[in-house]
Amino acid sequence: MSSDASASARLRPGRKPPRIEAPPTLTIGFVLVPDFPLMAYTAAVEPLRAANTLSGCRLYEWWHAAPGGGAVRASNGVTILTDVAVGAATRAADRVFVCAGGNPAAFDDPAVSAWLRDLARRGATIGGISGGPYILARAGLLEGRRCTLHWEHVPAFEEHFPDIDVVRSLFEIQGDRVTCSGGIAALDLMLSLIERDHGPGLAAGVSDWFLHNQIREGLSPQRMDLRQRFGVRDPRLLRVLAAMEANLEAPLPREALADLARVSVRQLERLFHDLLGQGLHRHYLNLRLDRAHQLGRESALSRSEIATATGFASADELSRAERRRRLQGSAPG
Incomplete structure (x- = not known):
């Protein structure tokens, strides 16, 4: 039969169109x-x-869980009514994302850890969003x-x-483990997963739907670069700022910072006062005190240990520096 005859047969009145199978529905769990x-x-x-x-298809469905079940409160006070309590029953899931914020280091729930390990054993991809990777690490799900x-x-x-390799990227997809830095980076992560599941066309359509005109790759940096964060463009000062942030302990x-800037110590001090409104010592000290505050929280x-990690000789020296900053407020140094 010629190709024309074959096409005619396919289009003959009364003939049923070829059946198109709908793609399988993926189930996503959110542990809040x-x-x-x-x-x-x-x-x-x-x-999702x-x-x-x-797509006009039920590509994704999702459920919510929380420790203890019921309603779970977000950091801004909004509550989400969950579908199941953590550990109450094993729910079917292709992917499970733990979403945490605030102080995830203070959250230690053996039931959550056990449930996540069980879901992983059953073949679910396990992910963490924002502070969620902390919960995954505590459950032993990020080893290696x-x-x-x-x-x-x-x-x-x-x-x-200390044995887990941390990168400061937007998101990381490593087989059956997915981690995300949070914020709107979660949108970029989901667009990447949608592209893997259903192709770039749908991912681009979803991105356009949310007026997100540039899909960022996972390895994109989380934070603004130093030029944007501090509003300075002087390359000498930028080199010094980067070195300070990398050397808090x-x-x-x-003198070493001045060598990096290729200027004298006096000239470097002038750059800090003119472009940042405070002295070199005050800026460096504030960076270290901010890090100490994060570690304490x-x-x-x-x-x-916090004092050692932030370059102070002792806990007493750290406490004295904190008291001086509280008394001095934001006065330039």
Whole structure:
């Protein structure tokens, strides 16, 4: 039969069109830890809804769980009514994402850890969003894996889990483990997963739906670069700022920083006062005190350990520096 005859036969009146199988529905679980970040959760679940709407198919369905079940409160006070309590029953899931914020280091629930391990044994891909990777690490689910999490949680995470490779990227997909830094990076993560599941066309459509005109790759940086964060463009000062942030445990002396900038110490001090409104010492000290505050809030480190991790000789020296900053306020140094 010629191709024309074959086409005619296919289009003959009364002949049924070829049956197109609908793609299988993927089930996504969201484990919401109290004080979870609503923006990160919304950026993760809304792309799934949009993919269903744009495709006209039930590509994704999802359920919610929380420790104890019932309603779980986000960090901004909004509550989500969950479908199941953690550990109450094993729910079918292709992927499960733990969404946590606030102080994930303080959350230690053996029932959550056991349930996540059980879901992983049953073949689910396990992910963490924002502070969620902290919960995965505590459950032993990130051993030998590279991961990311929100930059605010990184210092405490690295102190608590020194053997886990942490990168400061938007998201990481490593086989059956997925980690995401949170915020709107969860949207980029879901767009990447939608593309893997159903192709780039649908991912682009969902991105366009949310007025997201550039899909960022996982390895994109979490934070603005130093130019944007500090509003400075002088390359000498930028080199010094980068070196300061990379050396908080063992602060570099002023002379070494001046060598990096290829200026004298006096000229470097002038750059800090003119472009940042405070002296070199004050800026460096504030960076170290900010890191100490993060570690104190999000880790179980002792005051002495926090002092060592932020370049102070002792816990007493750290406490004195904190008191001086409270008394001096934001006055330039």
